[in-house]
Structures are given as C-alpha cells and as structure tokens.
Amino acid sequence: MSDERRILLAHGNGGRLMRELIEEVFAHHLAGPHLDTRADAVTLPWQTNELVLTTDGFTVQPLEFPGGDIGSLAVHGTVNDLAVSGATPIFLALSVFIEEGFELARLGRIVASLARAAREDGVQVVAGDTKVLPRGECGGLYLSTTGIGRLAREVRIGMDRISPGDRLLLSGPVGDHGISVLLARGDFGLAGKLRSDAASVLPFTQALLGLRGLRFMRDPTRGGLATVAHEIARASRLEVRLEESRIPVRETVRAACEMLGYDPMFLACEGRVVAVVAPEDTECAIAAWRGLPGGTDAAVIGEARSGSHGVVLRTELGGERLLEELEEDPLPRIC
C-alpha cells in the first residue's frame, strides 16, 4: 500500500491537519515518558531539581514588521512558551538558517534586535549554530530557539485540571501581530499605525502563579484564540463557551479583518495569554493583569462547562454558533 500523501501548507497552520501530522508522524515514532505533543514546554527531572524545556521554529515573512522582527519574535515566542508553563526563562539556544545572498547589514540588525529582546526578557543566549543554504532555497532567514526555564515554585497547572465553571481570561486584544505582519507585506495597499504585540508575557504569567485556582495558561500564537479554545475543549473533555462581545479586538484589526476576510479569532498573537482560572480567583486575576503595563484590556472572555460541542461562540447579536477548528484554509505565514 503506497502512501503518496504530501505536506500541505495547512499542515503548518496550527489547526487540525497539523495536529494530525504531529500525532501520526512525530508522536508515533518519538513516544516516550516525557514527550507531550500538546504542551508548550516540558518539565524534566534534573537530579534534585526540575527544568522546563521548549523549542520553536520561526519563519515569519516579512522578516521585519512594525513592532518587531524575526529576531525579537524568536526570543519572545520561546520565552512565552516557558512562561505559560509556569516557568522563569533562563537560557536560550539559537539555531540559524541563512540564505546565500542575505545582506550582512540586515542580519546584523536582526541579531541586534534578538539580543535586545533577550535582555528585555531576562534570558541569556548561551549556544548557537549557523547554516547557510544555497540561493533560492530558503526564505532568507529561519530561526529556531530552544529555551530552558525553571519552575518558579511548586506550580501544578495543566489542561487536565480544568473543571466546569472555570473562567477563561485573555490578557489583551487579539490579532495585532497577525494583522501587523499581513499589512507589512504591502500586498493590500493598506498601512496603519498598528504594531505587533510581540513581547514577553512573563509578567502576566507570574502575576497568576500564586493563585490556588490557576488551572492552565497558553499563549495564542499560530491558529489564534480559536485554536487554544479547541485545545482546551479537547483535552479537558469540556465545552468552551466564548462571549464574542468580551473578546478585545482593536478597531484597526477589526476593520482590516473585515476588508481582508479574516477572522480575528484565528489570528496569531505573540504577546497575549489565555488563562483558565477557578471562578473565585477570577476577579483577583483580572485585577492583577489590569495593573500591568499593556494589561488594561484584560477580560474574562468565557468559561468551560459540561458539554460536547467543542467551542461555542455567543455572538454579539446574542446568538450562538459553533467555532470550527482551523482547517485547510491556511493564513499567510505570520510566525
């Protein structure tokens, strides 16, 4: 029996096909006691301590965009995977794939930005590797960063701890990164003052670590808020109900989405957190977030409840609709 299926762009969009690819190929062959393909980062025993490990590849086009570039993104993205796992990021390793012909000055600018982001986020880049690819074979520059962090204290969070009634919290507006990158391509003749939200979410995650009712945190990147909601629904075997009117979306993002036919629910963020918190800790969590720089739009956007409908969106008009999992409709590359 021959298997002539091929990789599609949609295998990389964070949605159903990507999940199936990871399960069928990677988890299938690499199964082991520590591998968890659904986790942002993995906690590993290390003699008497524990360390938290994560890795992420970055391929954004264009390489530079308002509010960031592939260098700062590669730091914030990996820092954020550690942060939402309850860890404090400490060390980064950097693997670089460069296309022949790439301008050295541009490379220098991007690496300087990466270094600045590392200083801002409090991590040290301690290992690296560089490969050069023949002209025409690579989209200019790809980066892969691997992060090592330390659990700040006895943190036990995970999707399996989510119960009916728990609230979903979002730390800020969705879609800023996705729309900023799309507009930076210039394909649409649109321009604006919008900047990517790319930044460390560590202040937001640390603000919740002391809450007994903290269940789970995740940063909505590829596949956006909708994909995080689906991951929660699937892993917790609960239904996630989101209130559309409570999800913060900037007016410029909303307008661009309407013009271009995108749904902000599926757009990548690079500096936001979704947290699931017990009802009694919700007010405290939102107050903590709103006190942080960039946290004024933090909101309770929904809840987990018994049910088997996956993700249900209560629309601004008062109706309800099922929010589908991201399928074969890949967005352009934005992270």
Next chain:
Amino acid sequence: MSDERRILLAHGNGGRLMRELIEEVFAHHLAGPHLDTRADAVTLPWQTNELVLTTDGFTVQPLEFPGGDIGSLAVHGTVNDLAVSGATPIFLALSVFIEEGFELARLGRIVASLARAAREDGVQVVAGDTKVLPRGECGGLYLSTTGIGRLAREVRIGMDRISPGDRLLLSGPVGDHGISVLLARGDFGLAGKLRSDAASVLPFTQALLGLRGLRFMRDPTRGGLATVAHEIARASRLEVRLEESRIPVRETVRAACEMLGYDPMFLACEGRVVAVVAPEDTECAIAAWRGLPGGTDAAVIGEARSGSHGVVLRTELGGERLLEELEEDPLPRIC
C-alpha cells in the same frame, strides 16, 4: 557608511569566513558570561548541578544517503557535541522545517530513523516544533536539534589546557561521511559500498574521561580534520603538526577524492573524535579506543608544539607544508 556585503555559501563551510561571521555578528551582539562561540557545547550552572547545552542545524542533501539520513544525523550530531564536551547526552529538542509538497511517507521514514538513532544513542526526544514553508522555498526538510547533557564526573577539558608535546589522536578514518553524501547525489556517476560514519561517539569520549592527561576532544564535522587542527592551534597558541601517513583514510575515500579534487582533510566526519592527550596517556587512550567497535583504525596523528605556523602537515613523502584554513571554496552541503 553602507554595508552591502552579503552572505556567501562559504560563510557556512566551517572555515575562516564562518568564524568571522560568528564573531562579527552573533558573538558581537550576544556576548555574555556563558556564550563561547568556539565550544561544541556550553556548561551552565543549574542550582547545585551543572547542565551542558548544545544546538545544531542540519541541511544535508540528499536527505537520505548510505549509512544514514538527515534524521539520524540530527541525533548523532548533537549527541556528539555533548559527548566531546565530556557530557552524557540525556534530552533532545527537535525543531522541523518542512517544505510544502514533501512526501508524508518520506517524512515518516526520516522521523523513524531519527527515533531509532535516539534509542541507540540513549537520548530522549522530549520537545518539538514543526513549521511548513511554501513550495520552492526550502530544500525539502531542515532539522535543528538542541541537546541537554550532564557532566559524567568532574571533567575539566578545554583547548586552553593543551601544552607543547600533547598528542593528537583520531578515532577512525576521515571522509567517509563527506564522500558517501557526495556520491549519493549521483552527480558523478560513481557508486560504491562506502557508508557514512554517522554514529554516536559517546563510547569513544567516555573511554577517555578517566584519563588525567585528557586535554580536549572535538568531532571533526564541517570543515573536517583540518578545521579542528586550526581551531586547536588558534586557541592554544601552539602549532599543530600532523603526520599525513598516520591519518587513516579509506582507499575508496582516497580514490574518490583524487577523482573529484577534494582533500580528505577538509571532509566532514559524523562519527569520529579528535582527542588531545598528554604524552604519558597516549598509549592507554589508543588501546581503549582500539578495543571499541569501530575503533580498530584509531591512531596518533600528530602533536601540539611551540611555534606559530598554525597547522603543519608532514607529507607522506617526508616534506612539510602548511595546511591552510578552509577559505572560500565551499564543499557541497554535507551536514
């Protein structure tokens, strides 16, 4: 003043241009107490213990070749960077860049090979990430692996510990990997039974860790044995003298090099170690290596001595010549 210099393929070949790129761009911006651009892996404080970290990108063409593929290479390569640092490899993180249109069956074969190599080498793949790139933008598949290891015992090795009179040892023939990959391209109409040497060198590195006179170890990959010899000469401020007649090279490798115009001294290995050992421990080290599977060709190939000529090759005819550092003559991509 504008800087219009661009990346050349030679910036990736392991030689002088690559060293300068790393110093000028990466080390310049990312300098810190733990970053050492000349090390295979870095030892980091981790509470009361230490951990050893390394990262490496893999872009070999063709993706599958006699004796291995990009999957097994990505495991052995990173395992070996930990091993030559005196560490025992424990965990791997895997970052995958796949081109749209890549055959799923082929991906499965490569990931299965990667998993097999990880089992053989005794490491666990515990974290991963997948990105899909548009068709035509990536050479099929690139991998990046990051490895975490533990120092086996109180190991203190480094190029700064090398003294005049110390011997250079090589664990097996050079060039098997480079020539196997070149022939697998089919460009030359040559074929043979040669297989890549890609494998874990951990048994070879562990066999020497108990020797008081062990100074330094490195696996000759990109840039080959010549590049390792230059790195040693530069960092130790000594001269490295190599005896051409003692450097093991298989007859098929030698013949292919003569036909194709390559120098085996610059060809990549993926399963060999160069060790620098005090004279009194040389015999013991060679005996230990020769007792290992694949170690029958282990040899003393030269020594470090006072002098400022870099790397001097004593030829088989009895003359001496300077072995230049790899310059702007990139070999095809072989790791």
